[in-house]
Amino acid sequence: MLKNRSIPFGYCMVNGKYALNAPEAEAVRKIFDEYIGGKSLKTIAAEMQIPYNSGKGKWNKNMVCRILENRKYIGENGYPKIISNTDFELAVRIKSERNTYRKPAIKADLRQPENTFYEYNPTEEIQRITSEINRLIDSENPDKSVIENLILRCTELKYSAIKEVRK
Numbered sequence: 001m002l003k004n005r006s007i008p009f010g011y012c013m014v015n016g017k018y019a020l021n022a023p024e025a026e027a028v029r030k031i032f033d034e035y036i037g038g039k040s041l042k043t044i045a046a047e048m049q050i051p052y053n054s055g056k057g058k059w060n061k062n063m064v065c066r067i068l069e070n071r072k073y074i075g076e077n078g079y080p081k082i083i084s085n086t087d088f089e090l091a092v093r094i095k096s097e098r099n100t101y102r103k104p105a106i107k108a109d110l111r112q113p114e115n116t117f118y119e120y121n122p123t124e125e126i127q128r129i130t131s132e133i134n135r136l137i138d139s140e141n142p143d144k145s146v147i148e149n150l151i152l153r154c155t156e157l158k159y160s161a162i163k164e165v166r167k
Contacts, residue, residue: 018079025082031067032087119163129154
């Protein structure tokens with residue numbers, strides 16, 4: 001059984017204190033930059049040149065994921081800082097967006113704070129059609145074509161009710 005790293009990737013011990021392992025610290029910065037730039041965990045793992053553990057040269061996406069989730073890289077718990085808080089939070093946000101199968105909004109500079117939001121308020125017409133759809137579905141002999149048409153109309157109204165809000 002392989003031993004897990006006792007010191008996080010990017011660090012080493014010098015005189016009983018945590019210090020940067022320069023080549024590994026540079027690899028950590030590269031992981032964050034590439035992930036923020038849009039690369040997948042799997043792609044980043046495949047491109048890693050420096051081994052994660054001595055004796056185990058291949059990276060996998062779980063190793064990259066652990067790097068992206070480790071708050072020690074922003075200087076917590078006595079560890080030297082490798083990346084900025086901004087890059088860490090941005091990577092966390094992107095990871096969250098990817099995990100919920102929502103594509104992140106394309107922006108000219110991903111490092112700028114998010115300032116575009118979308119607001120949805122269902123109109124009375126949307127509520128009426130939704131009720132009608134539910135009533136028809138629950139009826140004894142539902143007419144599928146009528147229900148499908150109502151669903152399409154309701155969807156159209158819902159999309160038109162979404163408003164962009166800039167803050």
